[in-house]
Each structure stands twice: as C-alpha cells, then as structure tokens.
Amino acid sequence: MALTTKLAILGGGPAGLTAAIYAARGQLNPIVIEGVSSGGQLMTTSEVENFPGFPDGVQGPELMENMRKQALRFGTVFVSENAHTVRLGSRPFAIVTDAQEILAETLIITTGARSRSIGIASERTLMGRGVSVCATCDGFFFRGKDVAVVGGGDAAMEEAVFLTRFAKSVTVIHRRDKFRASPIMLKRAQDNAKIKFVLDSVVEEILDGGSGKVKGVRLKNIKTGDLSELTLDGIFVAIGHEPNTSLFKGQLELTERGFIKATETATSIPGVFAAGDVQDEKYKQAITASGAGCMAALNAQWFLDEHDQPAETPADAKVVAAQSTAKESTPPTNDAGTSTSSVVPPALATSTASSP
C-alpha cells in the first residue's frame, strides 16, 4: 500500500531537513525520503565555520545529525531509501523507492548537487584534509599558505581570485591552454600578482608524504608527458557541479545546466517546490540551502491552505501510532537499505505549529 502525505521532501541535506523542521512544526507531518546515505554533502566535510550559531565551528556530520534530530522532534517521518522514479503529472505526486510508493499532495525537491571530481583516489582520501571543493567554505583555513585551483572556467577563476585574500600563492592548474572562463573573469585572475598558471597539465596524484594532509601534487603535462611536482598546502577542485535532477528531466523545467528552474522555490509545476543546491547555480552554501528549505516549506503550507487537503492519511496514522510508542527520538543513522523509520516525540501534541 502506498504511503500518503500532505508533504513529501525528497533529499535529506540542509535544505530538506530545514524544510522538514518548518513543515513538521506546521503540523504537515512531512515524509523525508532521505536516500540511503542521509545528511547530504556536509557529511563529507570536517569543520564548518560559517554556519551561524556555532562560534567555535561544528563538524559537518554533527551539524547534520542535529538538524535531523530537530526534524524528528517535531514528527518528521524518514524513509531511508533512494527514490528511483517520480511522477509529477498530477496531484497527488508519486515518489517511488524500491520498497514503497509515497503519494504526496505537495513535494519539495532538495536532491542537491555533486561537485565534479578529478577522479583520483587521493582526491577522495584527502578530501577535507587539504582537498576542498569550496573556496568560500574553506579559504579561511589557508591563510599564508600555497594552494592550487583545478579548472579553467569562471568558477575556477572566481575561486582563485577569492583565495588570494588568504593564500600566499594560488596556482591555477588547467588541462588546456585555452579557457572556458569569460574573458573578464580570466583577466581578473591573470592580473592578480598572487595567481600563476600551469597549463596543459592534469593532476596525476595528490601527495601527502604519509602525513594524511596535502603536501603537494604530481602533475602530468598532457602535451609532452612530462611529470613534475608542486609543493602545496591545499588544492581546490573547481570543475563544476552536477545537479541531481535526472529524475525530473522531461517533467520539470530545468536550466541549461540542468538545475531546476525555480522562482522563490516554486517550480514549473504548482505544488512542487525546489530548494537548495538542486536549484542554485550561484551560492551553493549550507545556509542558503537551509534558507531556501524554509521558504519551500512555508510555500508548501500556503499552497495546501489554498487547496483541498485530504483527511487523515496513512502517513498521519503512522505518525500517531509512532507517537504513542516512541519515548524519545533516535539518533540519525545511515541505515542504508532500511525501509521507513518513524519516530515522533511526545512534543508533537503540544507543539504550537507556529510559523514565523
């Protein structure tokens, strides 16, 4: 039997979990389809220093665990499975996982994006240990250091120029001798005395000298085959982002780069909202994702206020059942492959369902 709900949220990163907190406090009893690995991109990083409320910084996984606990506290139901199909042709919208189908009166899509990677093993093992995909997030850690940026587009030039605020030197490593970057962005980088360029070269290996932290890179010139090494403290991979939108192609309007087209989180289908990196080609920060998640939840609530709402649904019934048994919320896990997990605290019954 399908689960039915007033609101389904697809994706359990900062956007999805913030939407869940707002929607749950608005008594929409949202179902979050969080995927088999919950928490989103911040699960792959260590220190987060720019999320407000943490003067000493917070570990990415800890921040996400707390957001998830907060969403659980107000009655969010989590489905720890990947959605493989969505049907958005008419309401209720259908979200299908291997184990079940969820029918939702409204849907918030928060499936995020993936930064493109160079694709070498050392990039993965040293991620957060000198390898970064976000200068805005991590530039501050590289004050007075030597860093490199991999890429030749606008994003790479922007990251390189931004990093010169902190770093002693910034080397742009690019596989060609021509750039995709716009002339103005390229010139800004070329005119910056701290930035130098290594062209026609790819990163063959990120070196740590056994320390577990980036110490340099081995480069290969793709024209001559020559190998060389560069001593570095950090390397920023800036070769683009892939939005997780394959499920929505042909159903929702997407931008040229494949992100969901959204205006104040409203997509091309009434009742379907999008928040976070999946619709954000520009900012791609945890706080902007959370902010958009909040907007989407309020928009979904207002949309439902204007449309007929079904009476008590199986999802509601499930929540009520869980309410009577759950003593306290369970900590989040990556419970891959499990089906629905629902834990609802007693607080739900007394929550004020206020929205700001």
Ligand SMILES: Cc1cc2nc3c(=O)[nH]c(=O)nc-3n(C[C@H](O)[C@H](O)[C@H](O)COP(=O)(O)OP(=O)(O)OC[C@H]3O[C@@H](n4cnc5c(N)ncnc54)[C@H](O)[C@@H]3O)c2cc1C
């Ligand atoms: C290494 C790293 C460090 C970063 N550091 C910072 C930082 O210090 N500060 C900062 O502000 N930002 C940082 N960012 C950026 C920040 O993580 C993102 O902007 C933010 O996570 C976007 O949130 P989101 O909810 O939109 O998407 P995501 O965090 O990408 O979450 C999307 C979720 O949806 C799930 N999903 C996707 N498809 C499906 C599906 N079909 N079914 C079910 N689930 C699905 C994914 O598994 C994922 O869990 C960092 C990013 C990275 C990669």
